[in-house]
Amino acid sequence: FVDDIYYFDKVDSTNSFAKKLALEGAKEGTIILSNEQTGGRGRLGRVWISPPCSSISMSLILKPSIRPWDAAKITEITAAAVAIAIEKVTNLDVNIKWPNDIIIQNKKVCGILTEMGAELDNINYVIVGIGINVNIDEFPDEIKEVATSLKKVAGKEISRKEIVINIVREFEKLYYNFIETGSLKETVEICKRKSATLGKTVKIINKSETIIAEAVDINDEGELLVRKENGEIISVISGEVSVRGI
Ligand code: BTN
Incomplete structure (x- = not known):
């Protein structure tokens, strides 16, 4: 799956950089990582904080032959992959707040921002942006009631490298399964099993x-x-x- 990897010490937003690369013809499987983002973007125009060396800021470039209205499925595939990856590395009990937040002990540890470029009914590219609070010790007052980090819940430092490796591995499985069969079954099974939303x-x-x-x-x-x-x-x-x- 991995075609090329860009690794920055600092960038404004890995999603913005990915978009630029995608428009210049980067292939599916291009991954952009940064130690720090100075202009990290969240959903609905919100700011996403990615402090140096303690979070994962990662974007994947995809070029799937799907219709624009199916792009939301890519977000769910990503949420399922991230949830499984975090569980494998940390043994923590991880939940998915449908469709795209990863929650531990009722607080957010990861957000996903999916952006696409499409013309009429065809997708040119999909960028999946993943932001994970890994070893962050303190959050600003405005978000400290709703956000946490893997380190805070696990009580120890967590390897960002291990998390990234496992995300790519799990994503690859679920994504190709969807692309090859057209079925989202495996992803939906994970999203249901780990849902923080159902019944609420x-x-x-x-x-x-x-x-x-x-x-x-x-x-x-x-x-x-x-x-x-x-x-x-x-x-x-x-x-x-x-x-x-x-
Ligand atoms: C959200 O929950 O609002 C989504 C947050 C997504 C943040 C990630 S970090 C990597 C990528 N680059 C960005 O600018 N945003 C996403």
């Missing part, structure tokens, strides 16, 4: 409305099924889902 009351914020519902299942396509207050079950593809209490 969730708030879904769409462009036009906010829905309060109970998360009841993840279907074979990776969509979250929620039961609205009137009993109707609807599927959610992505968007902002917040689990109450998390």
